Amino acid sequence: xxxxxxxxxxxxxxxxxxxxxxxxxxxxxxxxxxxxxxxxxxxxxxxxxxxxxxxxxxxxxxxxxxxxxxxxxxxxxxxxxxxxxxxxxxxxxxxxxxxxxxxxxxxxxxxxxxxxxxxxxxxxxxxxxxxxxxxxxxxxxxxxxxxxxxxxxxxxxxxxxxxxxxxxxxxxxxxxxxxxxxxxxxxxxxxxxxxxxxxxxxxxxxxxxxxxxxxxxxxxxxxxxxxxxxxxxxxxxxxxxxxxxxxxxxxxxxxxxxxxxxxxxxxxxxxxxxxxxxxxxxxxxxxxxxxxxxxxxxxxxxxxxxxxxxxxxxxxxxxxxxxxxxxxxxxxxxxxxxxxxxxxxxxx
Ligand SMILES: [Zn+2]
Ligand SMILES: [Zn+2]
Numbered sequence: 001x002x003x004x005x006x007x008x009x010x011x012x013x014x015x016x017x018x019x020x021x022x023x024x025x026x027x028x029x030x031x032x033x034x035x036x037x038x039x040x041x042x043x044x045x046x047x048x049x050x051x052x053x054x055x056x057x058x059x060x061x062x063x064x065x066x067x068x069x070x071x072x073x074x075x076x077x078x079x080x081x082x083x084x085x086x087x088x089x090x091x092x093x094x095x096x097x098x099x100x101x102x103x104x105x106x107x108x109x110x111x112x113x114x115x116x117x118x119x120x121x122x123x124x125x126x127x128x129x130x131x132x133x134x135x136x137x138x139x140x141x142x143x144x145x146x147x148x149x150x151x152x153x154x155x156x157x158x159x160x161x162x163x164x165x166x167x168x169x170x171x172x173x174x175x176x177x178x179x180x181x182x183x184x185x186x187x188x189x190x191x192x193x194x195x196x197x198x199x200x201x202x203x204x205x206x207x208x209x210x211x212x213x214x215x216x217x218x219x220x221x222x223x224x225x226x227x228x229x230x231x232x233x234x235x236x237x238x239x240x241x242x243x244x245x246x247x248x249x250x251x252x253x254x255x256x257x258x259x260x261x262x263x264x265x266x267x268x269x270x271x272x273x274x275x276x277x278x279x280x281x282x283x284x285x286x287x288x289x290x291x292x293x294x295x296x297x298x299x300x301x302x303x304x305x306x307x308x309x310x311x312x313x314x315x316x317x318x319x320x321x322x323x324x325x326x327x328x329x330x331x332x333x334x335x336x337x338x339x340x341x342x343x344x345x346x347x348x
Pocket of ligand 1: 037038039059060150151
């Protein structure tokens with residue numbers, strides 16, 4: 001079959017590889033669509049600590065079941081269209097037992113320890129059938145919409161932790177796809193004012209499609225002063241950092257309203273994760289500093305519901321579509337920062 005193989009940083013391409021091996025309790029999917037994630041871009045650029053190259057990446061997957069293993073006992077049948085998010089929980093740690101799946105101590109991911117979805121076919125391992133994040137979706141839904149339910153799940157989880165809701169003023173730092181998802185989601189949840197900041201005008205222009213109340217170019221304007229001005233000196237109820245820039249975390253604390261919630265959504269590069277936050281501001285202003293990563297099965301369920309309803313502008317999120325054979329071309333657009341979500345279709 002055809003698949004994208006990453007051999008080394010900035011050395012990848014579409015190649016012929018052997019068909020994936022289905023385990024007896026697993027299943028085989030034809031990949032209908034697979035979206036490129038920010039973390040995939042990092043892997044393409046510089047590798048990934050949990051991925052041993054050469055490797056097939058791609059973890060935002062829409063696929064159709066084509067074959068079931070002899071011992072398969074899952075709920076899905078041949079011909080069903082599935083949304084496959086990569087997270088596979090262990091099901092036995094204290095957190096899983098408590099239903100707090102996003103904190104699972106032993107979670108594994110498809111495309112890290114099992115080959116990923118930038119391929120014509122993917123084998124879903126038994127562990128994912130049992131404790132993964134897989135949901136059936138109606139056939140009439142665009143597979144590109146189905147693929148991007150994964151990053152939407154992470155954002156739903158984060159905004160749940162940050163209790164984003166009616167009347168909130170929300171500032172999102174970083175206007176990549178994740179910042180745009182957060183903008184649309186905050187709107188869906190009833191936020192009053194939503195401001196999105198970035199250092200690149202081109203990205204802020206793409207973010208306009210999600211109807212923020214204002215965009216702020218922080219290369220030209222001081223973010224702290226601008227948020228103070230926009231909020232009559234009060235600051236934002238919620239600040240979401242959706243960028244690997246350490247300064248965003250420092251400024252998030254400075255632009256939050258007293259009692260505000262700060263969601264540290266984007267991780268920082270290794271060696272840069274002590275950005276010099278003024279913790280006295282957290283102390284005296286009673287701020288809530290909230291870490292968030294991955295998601296639980298229910299967030300994936302909500303994401304599927306959201307994209308299958310008309311409530312979420314998922315069409316605006318997908319700026320580029322390519323056949324899988326044009327992976328290098330599509331990935332280049334994304335690596336140059338000229339896209340929101342780039343989705344690949346192995347079948348076309
Ligand atoms: Zn992703
Ligand atoms: Zn667990």
